Amino acid sequence: MDLSLRYVRLETHPTARSRARATCDIPAGRCVLAVEPLTTSLIPEEKGRRCDACHVIGSKFKQLLKCSRCASFWYCSPQCQERQWKEHHRKLCRSYNRFISHSNFQALAAAQRVDAILLAQVIPLVFPDDNFTWPPADPSPSVGTFIDLIAKDTGLPIDMLPPLNFGKKNVPRDIVSSLFSRFGNNNFLLHSHLTSYAHGVYPLSSRLFNHSCWPNCATRYIIKSGAPVMMEIVALRDITEGEEITIPYADPALPYDIRQTALQMNYGFTCTCALCTLQRDIGQFPPPPVNQEERSRLEYEICTFALPSTRPAGVPAASTPELLTKLPRTLYPLLNSTYLPDISEQFSKASHEGQYSTALSVGRTLLALYTVLYPPNFPQIGMHALELAKTAWNSVVTQDEGSSSPVDQPGTKKDARLYLIIARGILENFGPEGDEGGPLEEIRVLQELLDEAERT
Ligand SMILES: C[S@@+](CC[C@H](N)C(=O)[O-])C[C@H]1O[C@@H](n2cnc3c(N)ncnc32)[C@H](O)[C@@H]1O
Numbered sequence: 001m002d003l004s005l006r007y008v009r010l011e012t013h014p015t016a017r018s019r020a021r022a023t024c025d026i027p028a029g030r031c032v033l034a035v036e037p038l039t040t041s042l043i044p045e046e047k048g049r050r051c052d053a054c055h056v057i058g059s060k061f062k063q064l065l066k067c068s069r070c071a072s073f074w075y076c077s078p079q080c081q082e083r084q085w086k087e088h089h090r091k092l093c094r095s096y097n098r099f100i101s102h103s104n105f106q107a108l109a110a111a112q113r114v115d116a117i118l119l120a121q122v123i124p125l126v127f128p129d130d131n132f133t134w135p136p137a138d139p140s141p142s143v144g145t146f147i148d149l150i151a152k153d154t155g156l157p158i159d160m161l162p163p164l165n166f167g168k169k170n171v172p173r174d175i176v177s178s179l180f181s182r183f184g185n186n187n188f189l190l191h192s193h194l195t196s197y198a199h200g201v202y203p204l205s206s207r208l209f210n211h212s213c214w215p216n217c218a219t220r221y222i223i224k225s226g227a228p229v230m231m232e233i234v235a236l237r238d239i240t241e242g243e244e245i246t247i248p249y250a251d252p253a254l255p256y257d258i259r260q261t262a263l264q265m266n267y268g269f270t271c272t273c274a275l276c277t278l279q280r281d282i283g284q285f286p287p288p289p290v291n292q293e294e295r296s297r298l299e300y301e302i303c304t305f306a307l308p309s310t311r312p313a314g315v316p317a318a319s320t321p322e323l324l325t326k327l328p329r330t331l332y333p334l335l336n337s338t339y340l341p342d343i344s345e346q347f348s349k350a351s352h353e354g355q356y357s358t359a360l361s362v363g364r365t366l367l368a369l370y371t372v373l374y375p376p377n378f379p380q381i382g383m384h385a386l387e388l389a390k391t392a393w394n395s396v397v398t399q400d401e402g403s404s405s406p407v408d409q410p411g412t413k414k415d416a417r418l419y420l421i422i423a424r425g426i427l428e429n430f431g432p433e434g435d436e437g438g439p440l441e442e443i444r445v446l447q448e449l450l451d452e453a454e455r456t
Pocket of ligand 1: 017186207
């Protein structure tokens, strides 16, 4: 495996086998590495909506072509169809529908079904000539890296998978088992504008990057017509030479216990990152107050405490959860595991129903919590700030009649501008990704509307 990479080098790690270290100082926003997939698979809801090869969305101007034999794969062009045909579809086409309608497949949980499809697509890549010997003879660099990934028991007995007999011969069970043991802890969820739409195997990223709940990098996916979907590892903040490069395997805003259980179950390790260490030392957060007045006071205080830190310009991004360390204990009830899901739901409901004052007051508290719980420049903070900017603008144009309590006021153009500055700083750092349009385009349009409103 060639790991002579520009920004990262691999070195041994006492418990995680190895880790990726920065070979030089890396500025925030820099793409540390771009990685090709070994294979990807759309989630069922996206089948027929996107090209199975390059993932562009079909439209009435660019209608997708259905595979005329299996009628289960769609392509935006004959080139994409040909590329996928050569990779795996020539082996899968005839048996794909039998495979996914088999009772064993139907009995699998959703995530296991995706792994089963990825496995079926990987086998023709590992054994293009149906020469089933282990280890495979003369693997491509990507297959070689895949074989080199950490193997773990997936907890799913192999006889629960549908038979894998795509080539002329049946795939030997021990080979299926060896390949399948690399799934589960090595698959990525592909997203566009932070909405998941596919799963994929990116062996080089799996081989290189360990997890942290306070990561210095995040993954983005580049969807380009006719090209494989590239995974890019983007620096969230300035990284110094020698620092370990990490990405999040789980959402850092999930409660500590849930993160630890998921990481242990799916990847077999206990996370000891800076966020986990701090949260473990703090222990359980007390429940939020039932009294509404008391609750509003805490919400007001957390906004005053955290929101100045979301201003991107000139504020160096912390490499440790600085805000959580400094958070007054009196505000801990707002970090209780019940509170964040509760206000997220309130925010979505109020903004969808046009209750802009409520949405803005709840959304502001949510932004404060995200700022405390997520590492600096984490894209979720930027996406939420953009939602707040749009809500403030909608409130302005519909002249929403909100109450006049200190935390519950109708939005103003000034609010919209402020949230837009936060959103732009973070999302421009994260960079263009996913489908066409999306948050960067929305920022541009809203900025134009605000500038226009200023002029008139
Ligand atoms: C996708 S691989 C990452 C690359 C891996 N370190 C290697 O050398 O191939 C995931 C595995 O790495 C290990 N790992 C990743 N992050 C870790 C962490 N923060 N602490 C301990 N082990 C970790 C676990 O064994 C996990 O199942």
